[in-house]
Amino acid sequence: MTADERQARLAAFMTERFGVEADPWPDGGPIVPVEQHVALAAALQAELGYTLYVYCVASHWPDETPKGGDLIPEHYEVATGLRSVGAGSHVAMWRVSVPVGAGVPTLADLFAGADWQEREQYDLVGVVFDDHPDLRRLMLPEEWVGHPLRKDYAIETGHLPWR
Amino acid sequence: MAVKANIDSGRWGDPYLDLSTYTADADLMELNMGPQHPSTHGVFRVVLWLDGETIVKAVPHPGYLHRGVEKLCEKLTYVQITPIVDKNDYVAPMLNEQAVNMAVEQLMGIEVPRRARWLRTLLAELQRVASHLLWLGTFGIDLGGALGGGTSLFMYCFRERELIMDLFEGLTGSRFHYNTHTVGGNRHDVPAGWAEQVKQVLTFIERHIDEYVAVLDHPIFEQRTMNVGVIDAELALGLGLTGPVLRASGVDHDLRRDAPYHAYDEIDFKVPIAHGGDCYARYEVRVAEMRESIRMARDLIDGLPEGPLVGARPIKTPVQVKIKSGQAYVALETPRGELGTYVIAGGDNRNASPYRFKIRPPSLHSVSALPWVLPGHQVSDVVAILGSLDPIMGEVDR
Amino acid sequence: MAVDDPGRSYSHPLFDTLERFPGLDLATTTADKLLNWGARNSLWIFPMATSCCGIEFMASAASRVDFDRMGSFTRATPRQADVMVVAGTITVKMAPRVKRLWDQMPEPKWCVAMGSCAISGDFYRDIYSVIPGIDTVIPVDVYVPGCPPNPEALMAGLLVLQEKIALKTAGLKTVPAGRPETAKMISPRIKRVGHPDRMPEIDAAQCAQAMSLDLTEPPDLLAAFTAAQAAAKAAREAAEAAAADAAAADEKGGEA
Numbered sequence A: 001m002t003a004d005e006r007q008a009r010l011a012a013f014m015t016e017r018f019g020v021e022a023d024p025w026p027d028g029g030p031i032v033p034v035e036q037h038v039a040l041a042a043a044l045q046a047e048l049g050y051t052l053y054v055y056c057v058a059s060h061w062p063d064e065t066p067k068g069g070d071l072i073p074e075h076y077e078v079a080t081g082l083r084s085v086g087a088g089s090h091v092a093m094w095r096v097s098v099p100v101g102a103g104v105p106t107l108a109d110l111f112a113g114a115d116w117q118e119r120e121q122y123d124l125v126g127v128v129f130d131d132h133p134d135l136r137r138l139m140l141p142e143e144w145v146g147h148p149l150r151k152d153y154a155i156e157t158g159h160l161p162w163r
Numbered sequence B: 001m002a003v004k005a006n007i008d009s010g011r012w013g014d015p016y017l018d019l020s021t022y023t024a025d026a027d028l029m030e031l032n033m034g035p036q037h038p039s040t041h042g043v044f045r046v047v048l049w050l051d052g053e054t055i056v057k058a059v060p061h062p063g064y065l066h067r068g069v070e071k072l073c074e075k076l077t078y079v080q081i082t083p084i085v086d087k088n089d090y091v092a093p094m095l096n097e098q099a100v101n102m103a104v105e106q107l108m109g110i111e112v113p114r115r116a117r118w119l120r121t122l123l124a125e126l127q128r129v130a131s132h133l134l135w136l137g138t139f140g141i142d143l144g145g146a147l148g149g150g151t152s153l154f155m156y157c158f159r160e161r162e163l164i165m166d167l168f169e170g171l172t173g174s175r176f177h178y179n180t181h182t183v184g185g186n187r188h189d190v191p192a193g194w195a196e197q198v199k200q201v202l203t204f205i206e207r208h209i210d211e212y213v214a215v216l217d218h219p220i221f222e223q224r225t226m227n228v229g230v231i232d233a234e235l236a237l238g239l240g241l242t243g244p245v246l247r248a249s250g251v252d253h254d255l256r257r258d259a260p261y262h263a264y265d266e267i268d269f270k271v272p273i274a275h276g277g278d279c280y281a282r283y284e285v286r287v288a289e290m291r292e293s294i295r296m297a298r299d300l301i302d303g304l305p306e307g308p309l310v311g312a313r314p315i316k317t318p319v320q321v322k323i324k325s326g327q328a329y330v331a332l333e334t335p336r337g338e339l340g341t342y343v344i345a346g347g348d349n350r351n352a353s354p355y356r357f358k359i360r361p362p363s364l365h366s367v368s369a370l371p372w373v374l375p376g377h378q379v380s381d382v383v384a385i386l387g388s389l390d391p392i393m394g395e396v397d398r
Numbered sequence C: 001m002a003v004d005d006p007g008r009s010y011s012h013p014l015f016d017t018l019e020r021f022p023g024l025d026l027a028t029t030t031a032d033k034l035l036n037w038g039a040r041n042s043l044w045i046f047p048m049a050t051s052c053c054g055i056e057f058m059a060s061a062a063s064r065v066d067f068d069r070m071g072s073f074t075r076a077t078p079r080q081a082d083v084m085v086v087a088g089t090i091t092v093k094m095a096p097r098v099k100r101l102w103d104q105m106p107e108p109k110w111c112v113a114m115g116s117c118a119i120s121g122d123f124y125r126d127i128y129s130v131i132p133g134i135d136t137v138i139p140v141d142v143y144v145p146g147c148p149p150n151p152e153a154l155m156a157g158l159l160v161l162q163e164k165i166a167l168k169t170a171g172l173k174t175v176p177a178g179r180p181e182t183a184k185m186i187s188p189r190i191k192r193v194g195h196p197d198r199m200p201e202i203d204a205a206q207c208a209q210a211m212s213l214d215l216t217e218p219p220d221l222l223a224a225f226t227a228a229q230a231a232a233k234a235a236r237e238a239a240e241a242a243a244a245d246a247a248a249a250d251e252k253g254g255e256a
């Protein structure tokens, strides 16, 4: 199966099973309700053969009022990607969006690799992953204050007595 | 769920083992390894809990080289990012550059000229050979005692690696951290006589690979690597392991063939795999890959097409690279596996730099295999297993 | 550029032994020379190789450049080494370990900062997790610039270090050669070791954290730091103003 066929099958699957608007396919994948995050990953792994865990990318979006629009409140967006192995390898990607303070359910029960990726995103961006088996900071020291990849974190923040 | 069942059945080690409920046969001992340890390939720390000599739990602590690259890239223009990402996987900087430039090219919809695509492929394959040579040399040190002195293999491998560094220096002017790729093409064209030099170097290296294999064809080496650190295919996939580590577990997957980019769909090559899943299988795959890369590099230098290195509308200033909005994930196959770049463009009204820039490092996933694999092994195996995974800390921590 | 720190000790236990024998004190100057000759021609290196520069460090140890030729040799433990080569970026998480390893090295010891990361933090210098130059933590004898420096450059750096040790033995002062303007431009927030404005509290806190490896921030350090910085700035401004006044008075005097 080529990558294009897989893409078409994925879009149809998402629309049918999860009622997600996937046509035209948005950049970075469609936004999926957070309650369906784990179910979608499990279905892709078990039924469509997306068995290789690829990435988890969280991004922080502060309050924003687009020109002539309504206020978009502060939120996190978590993008996930799974890959099918072998010929015509293809990445299934989707995103979930959660307000600050709410958690995203973890995929660590399905994919062992989600453990560290999610810890990293928690450490650097500050998204909390519910039911994560071991949610600690990964990169920064345990007692670090703040999450550097948030937009309100100054890049040159000091850390006495070392910098 | 699958993960939990495999831990409970004892197929995989348990990273979440609760030591307060564990009853040890001998004394339970906590052993700290790193962050400054000659065999950790940089600054990496792992805390081991030992029952006698056997590891029952391993907790790795990365982050001793966390340089905030992703935050830094949010402040830079797309063109300025290239030299920064060089420093992530500093054993294969060429491929880092290619990854970020491919992502930007995809977001902007730029075609790369055919000659640049071939040159990129050639550089990627040369870099793969150099990287695997460095790995083989350091693996020789890691398993030191087994090889009669340890550093001999390292010296041999570096002799050959220096030759490839010379080639890159001739092309780009720098031994590493090349900054030779740019959005839409390549900066440096092949100098006169370079192609001949490449062919000579390739012949030289190819001849010497047989020597390394002969050195390592040794019962002690086999005992220290065979059936040590076995990663089965299911664990490898779930962990997101890619590259030689995944192929050593018997999964036939290579982005160069399965999701071709550059000129990989125009040339012929085989993807070596092995089935043991242990340290020896990883060694086999890497050596076979080196030979295959040399063969590919020869084809590539022979068939290097004529033409321009940058597109019809070359990018001259950083300001010309502007992306209104969009998200892209672009991946390529480095010597360590799938290196992905996830770029979110747009956002807070600055089109010349990314809103969020994330690198999906293959080494992070390799290292995260340790707590699953180490339990049940002896302390001396830690060095062999960590070495065989070939992590680069600059990439793990970024 | 070499930093000369008057507080550094170059003593050796063997000197003390020699001095205990009567009549041998005449020979000590010669013995001193002999020992330092030995020290500078067998600089055993402890590689603090954290990142990319570490690969170039490996290349210098490997077959082509091979600093074994000058008697330099890599030791993986600080207790057997004379020179710490800091090759690579040092982060906030790593710095206490570097400090601790440095403290574990026996005197006499020297430090070489290899690469712009170790010198000034390179382009990571503003980042929250990177320390802007290893000389805000430990004293540095020789700086080897480059990103990364070639193996040959590291060799040159080691030769400069040998020269420096020789000068020191001969009782000569090594003169820092550098461009003060540049140094001022990239001056880090925490002053370098040996800088007159460096706060003693910083030294104490760094030592304490390195020895305990307890990384929790001492609570009142920030306030003391800010106050001391303000005081230093005020003092500097006052001195500058006084100098300007004096110059003006001179001028007036000259006119009159």
Ligand code: SF4
Binding pocket: B087, C051, C052, C053, C054, C087, C088, C089, C114, C115, C116, C117, C118, C122, C146, C147, C148, C149
């Ligand atoms: S100076 Fe350059 S090469 Fe050296 S560690 Fe820093 S970034 Fe890497």
